[in-house]
Amino acid sequence: MLISPLHGLLLTGSDLLLAFVLGAMIGLERQWRQRTAGLRTNTLVAVGAAIFVDLALRMGGSTEAVRVVAYVVSGVGFLGAGTIMKEGVNVRGLNTAATLWGSAAVGACSGAEQWAPAILAAIFVLSANTLLRPVVNQINRRPLDSGGTELMAAVYLIVARGEEGELRDQVFEILDAGGYPIRDVRMHPFGLQETEIAANLIPSSINEAELDQIIGRLETLPGVHQAFWNQSPGE
16 A cells, blocks of 8 residues: 555656756756846746646646646746836846746646656757857847848937927828838927927838938927937847
8 A cells, every 4th residue: 555655756756856957957057147037946937837737647637737737838927927027128038938938848747757858848948048049149240131121110209398299190191101100109208398209110121211311301390309210120
């Protein structure tokens, strides 16, 4: 009677140990780079996923384990969302959130006694965060090709306070007529007597000379103190 519980205990311990080791390996790389979710977080995510899946497997069989895996996926998604931060036009934490998701997948495989997939998953997560980094850096160093790259462009106007409503309609008309329809627009105070209008354009190939001419037209509108635009890689 003691053999079966003892065997189950050893097997569970092995699953959790594997999740601990693999999660720690993923987290160590994150900790070394001083990311938000480091050694402890990734290890806990992997071990936690393994515990839930292992428990479901032993109490309800493979059907219940599959159900719990689905809950783990959605639950870790919410956890990862907490690491994503928006700073102006920049978004930080996406890679950290994706790494947590990978750690959960490693832990789920370990808890389901799928050791080979767990080890392979950990290798691929580590490879994505290490081997692909030089490739990403090399691509990011390349200058943007405005003729062949889909870009996100935003037009900014500094206008007199109280003129925003009428100027907004004129900006819509001028940009749309020039082939640059607006996706959304935001307005907020700029100093004590001015307002900034920020119009995000629908993604398209940007013709810099053409858009410069449109900005020149916008600058001639009564009430506009300054107009300019910038661009960034599309999503």
